[in-house]
Amino acid sequence: MRLNSSNWTLLLHGMTKLFFGISAMKTIDKKAVLAVLLLVSALFAVARTSQSYSEQLPLRQQSKYFDFRFKQHLEKIKAVARFADAFIDIVNRDFFEAEFDYPIRVLVTEDSAAHRTLVSEQFGVTDPTMGIFLYKYNLFATYEDSGLGTFAHEIMHPLVERNLKDRPVWAIEGIPTFFESFTATGEAMNWLSTGDFKIPGASNNSERIWRGSICQKF
Numbered sequence: 731m732r733l734n735s736s737n738w739t740l741l742l743h744g745m746t747k748l749f750f751g752i753s754a755m756k757t758i759d760k761k762a763v764l765a766v767l768l769l770v771s772a773l774f775a776v777a778r779t780s781q782s783y784s785e786q787l788p789l790r791q792q793s794k795y796f797d798f799r800f801k802q803h804l805e806k807i808k809a810v811a812r813f814a815d816a817f818i819d820i821v822n823r824d825f826f827e828a829e830f831d832y833p834i835r836v837l838v839t840e841d842s843a844a845h846r847t848l849v850s851e852q853f854g855v856t857d858p859t860m861g862i863f864l865y866k867y868n869l870f871a872t873y874e875d876s877g878l879g880t881f882a883h884e885i886m887h888p889l890v891e892r893n894l895k896d897r898p899v900w901a902i903e904g905i906p907t908f909f910e911s912f913t914a915t916g917e918a919m920n921w922l923s924t925g926d927f928k929i930p931g932a933s934n935n936s937e938r939i940w941r942g943s944i945c946q947k948f
Contacts, residue, residue, distance in 0.1 A: 783852050786844075787837055794818075800838040803874065807838060813878055814885070821889065821909075828889045835869040845873040863888050879910040 787799040793811040795818045800807050814836075821828045839845040842860070849858040849871050861872035861884040870884060886906035890897060897905070 783837055783848060786848060787839070792833065795832045795834060796836050797833040798836045798838060800874075801840055806874065810838075810878070810881065814881065817882055817885070817909075821886075826893055828893060830889060830892055831868055834885070834888075835867070837869065837871040839871075839873045841875070842873050845871065845876075859884075865891075882909045883907065 784799060787801050789800050789802070789804065789807075791798040791800070791804070791807050791811055794815045796811060796814050798807050798811055818828055837848065839848055845860075846858055849855045849862060853864055853867070853871075855862060855864075858871065860876040861870065861880040863870045863884050865888065870881075872880060872884070883906040886909045890901065890905050894901065894905070
């Protein structure tokens, strides 16, 4: 039986009754029972942490590279999943080999407020951005209307970290920012022309050189 919130409540109630019945036992029996109670309490704490985001986001959509958890709008998440898979395929085909520990879990809340609450309570990040990749958990957290650019940008961070070890300093944010220019139409994905993607403060010529160097070097 899966231990959901109701199951755990009943279990803790039973443990409490057992605890108050310990006083009539012998000392050696008391120690044994108390040890069991402490073990179950520890397991309870771990289980509640691991279950909480899946309880909040009960729906699931798996794809080639990702494992989405969400609460609503299945068709919208399916479209994002198609974009996400196509994005990784394009990176592999045209830029660099994007090796990683797939599938990447993706938590998609209904809005930014729910996103901030979930990331803060579950992972201890007090001021999360529109999307955040949590390396410790191999997990990307975002919300429905954060935009495909946010998805592409944040997913590029772990891929750059893993696969481009000799990257220059500017590439840490520069390459993810470059990939924000990706767009999705149905199941096909095209990357924008130089004229459609602008680097703040860069001239058209230097921007073309910068973009070209990415393609050639990596």
